[in-house]
Amino acid sequence: MPIPLIEMKQVCKSYGTVAILNNISLTVHPGEFLTLLGPSGCGKTTLLRMISGFEQPSAGEIYINGQCVNHLPPQKRDVHTVFQSYALFPHLSVFENVAFALRCQRINNEEIDARVDDALRLVQLEAFATRSIRQLSGGQQQRVAIARAIINRPKVLLLDEPLSSLDYRLRKAMQYELKQLQKTLSMTFVFVTHDQEEALSMSDRIVIFNHGHIEQVGTPREVYETPANLHVAKFIGEANIFDIDIHGVDKQNLLTTIESTPLQCKNTGNYQAGDKVHLIVRPEDIRVWGETEVTDTEGMLPGKIIDIVYKGSTVDLKVKLPSGKIINASEFFDEDDDKLEYSPNETVWVHWVTGWEVLLPYEN
Amino acid sequence: MKPLALKSLAKKSYLGLIYCLLYFPILVLILYSVNNARFSLQWHGFSPRWYGELFHDRALWSAFFHSVMLGLNASIISTAVGLLACVHLFLNRSYKRRSLFAMLLLLIIIPDLVLGVALLIFFNVFLIPLGFFSLLIAHVTFSIPFVVLTINSQIHTLDPNIYFSALDLGASRHKALSKILLPMLWPAVLSAFLLCFTLSFDDVIISYFVAGPDFSILPLTIYSLVKAGVTPELNALCSITFLISMILVIIAHRLTRKSS
């Protein structure tokens, strides 16, 4: 097994009596795109700052390339950061900004010229070398910040919510570019964001944080399809959550009742009769049928449509079940059903394919 | 005239009137400094001879240079210390800044008169002779709060991450400060320096109590001349001093606007 690039062993951080991070143990593999995902204030930026050297852990150790760096100042770590605010030097030109790290190492001018040119080309800003920072747009400043940080080819690049101030279109474009850049350079990226969609689209692995501890670590597919707990299920993607009692077990299936309708689900967690579990279904897995479209409604839940949102490629529906519970369904326009016309208060039947649901142990 | 135009005229007249009243005494001063008469208030023709006489007045020149020297020393010390303190507070968010600011605010609130008196007693008790050093101590004391306030208000427009990213990229702390942070702060530093210098150069009240008999400074010399009687040389001196202060203020103002 190769040595992990970064290893955190039971790292804790508190300011006075306020605990920010609790017992964080994490490894970062060389060459991977790892995302730290979580809501604001969960400690992910603090963790990033501890890796870069601007904060010291209150307890625990951090290893970079096998060496314990707890007391190593940021200048000496082979780690560079792209800040959320870009933090470009406003009084220096684009060229000088990017060259800064090299000038600190007293590299000769010819080499600096060549390497800066190289870095700017990687971010498609070759023509901007002599410009002043103030003349650049947000997206361009972003790229300068990235070029500045990668010019030294650090072992790890830390990115602290770098795309959060860009507009939607630019953001999507940069997500793709960053991913390509990471592959081209074969560099390890540790990326911090609170946007789960961003995390899902860019990462090799995602670490989900909540209130200072790690809820789950896994590939995007793993965290989406098999969330470890309710928090992850709710944080990543949308989730309809049913609290159900298991009436009986039949080989690999569980028997339960939702809305007075008997249902069967796959017993993915070895639950027994009498257990209480959360049953989670994603909106896109829910199928909605109009009254006239279906004849056999066994295993289906009745409901009334209370809201219809047309989103271009999908139609999002809010369906109210007899008990008053509201679930979200998302239907795609495709060959099966290209009309998807619903009216408010229409009576419908909803169901999902057995096995597409997720079962999680009950939490209070 | 239409009522709206009348109203607008009234407004402009009021503004104009106040400004005229503000600048009138100054113009009078400058006018008399070139009046070709020693005592009369009537206009006797333009004459720059008072400036010439001023030029030869040793005592006044000596006082002038003393004030400049004092001002420069006090400003350099206050600005240097104040700058370092502000930078430190800016970079270390966790440092207890409240007590520092409370203290500095207290210094500004205390009337000059009381501070002057207090320092006089202090120098007396600790047997510090009144002269250049007592003045220097006093001037630094009332300047530091202004430096800290001026630089602090400017430094908050900066992004602290700029300093940290310099460290992140491999710069030593010293390099990050001198090559990155200071170049961005220099308008604030310079305007704080000019502010200190002006405060020191023009200070009458505190200097009155802590200046000794041997070290003459300009404001106190002017004060005694004013009480003694009107001489046109004095007008010339005051005009020059006024001009210098005005230039310094304009520079300081330009600088703070440039940086914001």
Next chain:
Amino acid sequence: MKIKPFSIHFIFAWVFLFGFIPLCLVVIASFLTKDHVNLVSLPLTFSNYKELFSPLFAKVFFRSLIIALMTTVCCLLLAYPFSYLLAKSKHKSVLLVLIIIPFWTSSLIRTYSLIAILKFNGILNVILLKAHLINQPLSLLYTNFAVITGLVYNLFPFMVLPIFTNMERFDFRLIEAAKDLGANKWAIFFRVFLPNTSGGIISGCLLVLLPAMTLFYIPNVLGGARSVLLGNMIQNQFLVLENWPQGAATSVILTVLLLLLLFLYRHHGKGVIH
């Protein structure tokens, strides 16, 4: 990553040594007795404070207070409309610099030039005579009028700046909203504008009132020997009469008064917020 905060410790030490300790010494001195040789000596006594209850002191104190109040009122009346016009003008920064320039140039010099204007054969009298508004020159110098004029002239910017800053932050759309709801001019002024600018008014008044009591050189220059105000009195006690304990006691009372006013101001400020 700790930089040794030498500069901060330096400031703390400096302010403690040259700010806090001298002020303590003033308080201590106010309880001592005058001594010809050492200027102050034991025994401790309250007599300095007792002196302050004497009619002489009361006279000086109230005179200073009245002059300071008149100065404050004049400044306020002049500065309020001025600040309003400034806040609504399109050339704010230029106009501001024009106010600040006199603000930072030596007030002693500017006061001195008032002598030439106010004296018996000074410019003001010349103008008034020539305009046939008066028959005989007015004796304006060395009167309370001169002192107040000098104080107002010097302290005017101190009143303008807080009020102006306050007005700049005033949302003028409130006036439109009030008009929309049917309020007339007087109602708008007294119920919308004035209450919202009261913060600036109070700051300005504080910034004028206290210096008006302690700027001793203005009454000295313009008021002559007759004009003894609080500031002159303290100056006198220290440097002429060499009665340091007495001077210290007067200073202490002055400072206490100042702190009291500030405390009331903060209290009012908090009340307004709630």
